[in-house]
Amino acid sequence: MNIAIFGLGYVGAVSAACLARDGHAVLGVDVDPNKLELIRGGRSPIVEEGIQELTAQMVSEGRLQVTDDVEAAVGASALSFVCVGTPSQPNGSQDLKAIEHVAEQIGAALRGQDQYHVVVIRSTVRPGTVMERVKPILETQSGKRLGEGFGLAFQPEFLREGTSIRDYDNPPFTVVGADSERTLSVVRTLFEHLPCEFLGTDIGTAEMLKYACNAFHALKIVFANEIGRLSQALGVDSREVMRLVTQDRQLNISPAYLRPGFAFGGSCLPKDLRALLYMAKEEDTELPMLDGVVRSNQQQIDHAVDFILQQGRRQVGMIGLSFKSGTDDLRESPLVTLAERLIGKGIELRIHDPNVQLARLLGANRRFIEDKLPHIGRLLSEDCGALIQDSELIIVGLSDAPLSEQVIANAKPSQTVLDLVGMKGLDRLQAAYRGICW
Ligand SMILES: NC(=O)c1ccc[n+]([C@@H]2O[C@H](COP(=O)([O-])OP(=O)(O)OC[C@H]3O[C@@H](n4cnc5c(N)ncnc54)[C@H](O)[C@@H]3O)[C@@H](O)[C@H]2O)c1
Numbered sequence: 452m453n454i455a456i457f458g459l460g461y462v463g464a465v466s467a468a469c470l471a472r473d474g475h476a477v478l479g480v481d482v483d484p485n486k487l488e489l490i491r492g493g494r495s496p497i498v499e500e501g502i503q504e505l506t507a508q509m510v511s512e513g514r515l516q517v518t519d520d521v522e523a524a525v526g527a528s529a530l531s532f533v534c535v536g537t538p539s540q541p542n543g544s545q546d547l548k549a550i551e552h553v554a555e556q557i558g559a560a561l562r563g564q565d566q567y568h569v570v571v572i573r574s575t576v577r578p579g580t581v582m583e584r585v586k587p588i589l590e591t592q593s594g595k596r597l598g599e600g601f602g603l604a605f606q607p608e609f610l611r612e613g614t615s616i617r618d619y620d621n622p623p624f625t626v627v628g629a630d631s632e633r634t635l636s637v638v639r640t641l642f643e644h645l646p647c648e649f650l651g652t653d654i655g656t657a658e659m660l661k662y663a664c665n666a667f668h669a670l671k672i673v674f675a676n677e678i679g680r681l682s683q684a685l686g687v688d689s690r691e692v693m694r695l696v697t698q699d700r701q702l703n704i705s706p707a708y709l710r711p712g713f714a715f716g717g718s719c720l721p722k723d724l725r726a727l728l729y730m731a732k733e734e735d736t737e738l739p740m741l742d743g744v745v746r747s748n749q750q751q752i753d754h755a756v757d758f759i760l761q762q763g764r765r766q767v768g769m770i771g772l773s774f775k776s777g778t779d780d781l782r783e784s785p786l787v788t789l790a791e792r793l794i795g796k797g798i799e800l801r802i803h804d805p806n807v808q809l810a811r812l813l814g815a816n817r818r819f820i821e822d823k824l825p826h827i828g829r830l831l832s833e834d835c836g837a838l839i840q841d842s843e844l845i846i847v848g849l850s851d852a853p854l855s856e857q858v859i860a861n862a863k864p865s866q867t868v869l870d871l872v873g874m875k876g877l878d879r880l881q882a883a884y885r886g887i888c889w
Pocket of ligand 1: 483534612
């Protein structure tokens with residue numbers, strides 16, 4: 452395929468050389484004449500393992516060329532990759548000037564063209580940028596509509612500086628958010644040979660994915676370092692601890708606990724996190740990230756309370772009270788905290804939890820709930836159907852399929868469902884729907 456690449460920095464220079472190596476005819480475009488001159492002379496503008504040799508070979512074979520003539524580059528290509536910088540501004544927001552400038556140039560170049568052209572943004576941009584900023588510029592400048600004269604996609608780049616050619620050839624996955632199947636299939640032809648899954652999605656998801664991945668990587672580093680500082684203070688070998696942490700592929704290095712949902716609770720996580728933070732305090736060791744975990748967890752409960760109060764509905768039914776499905780353990784259940792907060796705000800709350808029967812609660816569990824919700828007996832309802840029928844707003848806090856099925860089958864259009872667990876079969880739900888954070 453004939454490909455134009457805008458921005459010949461780390462991402463663009465590596466992509467240009469690798470795409471040329473893979474058999475494509477690549478035309479690189481950059482505003483920096485020094486970079487163009489370097490590549491023209493067979494030298495890469497960046498220092499990376501293997502890039503000098505590959506660039507020299509691709510330029511000498513004529514498979515990689517450069518130009519500052521945008522119209523010629525777009526005219527000669529079926530696809531443009533945009534890899535220009537998106538640096539931070541002083542307030543942390545993104546500077547999109549380079550992206551917008553390139554979009555104007557590509558759009559203007561598309562004006563006189565008959566050939567369908569695919570524009571793929573590879574620069575990291577905040578969700579919404581491609582459809583709300585890039586698309587209107589391309590449409591205005593080209594006089595064409597998205598899907599008619601051109602296609603648009605966002606493909607997050609996962610290469611790491613230092614190992615970028617190896618990362619280009621062995622990415623964790625290839626994800627492309629595209630405006631249409633047509634666009635997706637054009638991009639797929641460039642990457643389907645890679646030894647990883649090729650996944651298509653929508654553009655906003657692909658834009659957010661890049662931030663989610665980078666935030667997760669940063670979070671992992673800081674987590675290991677906080678465990679490291681505390682272990683060191685306690686005289687424990689943090690590297691051995693983390694080596695063992697990573698051996699658990701069921702709960703630690705796995706999709707477990709990585710689905711957006713309600714706050715965590717129960718008799719272990721809050722208690723042990725508090726104990727860990729107390730140990731840190733005793734050792735004069737600051738763990739701001741783990742400290743922030745407690746606050747962030749409370750925010751998830753605040754988020755639910757705010758939504759419910761904003762609805763202005765007084766009759767609220769809550770399905771679930773224990774901290775997760777299949778248990779009657781109420782200790783530190785975030786649903787108990789939610790119930791407590793709603794009652795405090797004057798909400799008329801009814802609760803149904805198939806595992807919670809007051810007469811059968813014993814010991815610490817019973818003392819906890821009688822302390823938190825003194826009138827618990829009056830709040831509990833054994834009849835889930837009646838609770839659904841009588842509530843203006845229904846909170847689904849347990850993931851048991853029969854319970855959500857009851858809500859889906861019976862909730863009316865006048866009611867609102869707040870889903871804390873990720874209910875299935877929503878296409879059949881008639882009530883207004885809101886996910887806790889989706
Ligand atoms: N560096 C990485 O490892 C990496 C990894 C993944 C994603 N990203 C993202 O990719 C994007 C590019 O990163 P980078 O490190 O390659 O940036 P860079 O600063 O190294 O390169 C950007 C290039 O774009 C050029 N440019 C600016 N305006 C232009 C225009 N109007 N037309 C043509 N070229 C123009 C610049 O001259 C420069 O050569 C950023 O959004 C970055 O966040 C970078």
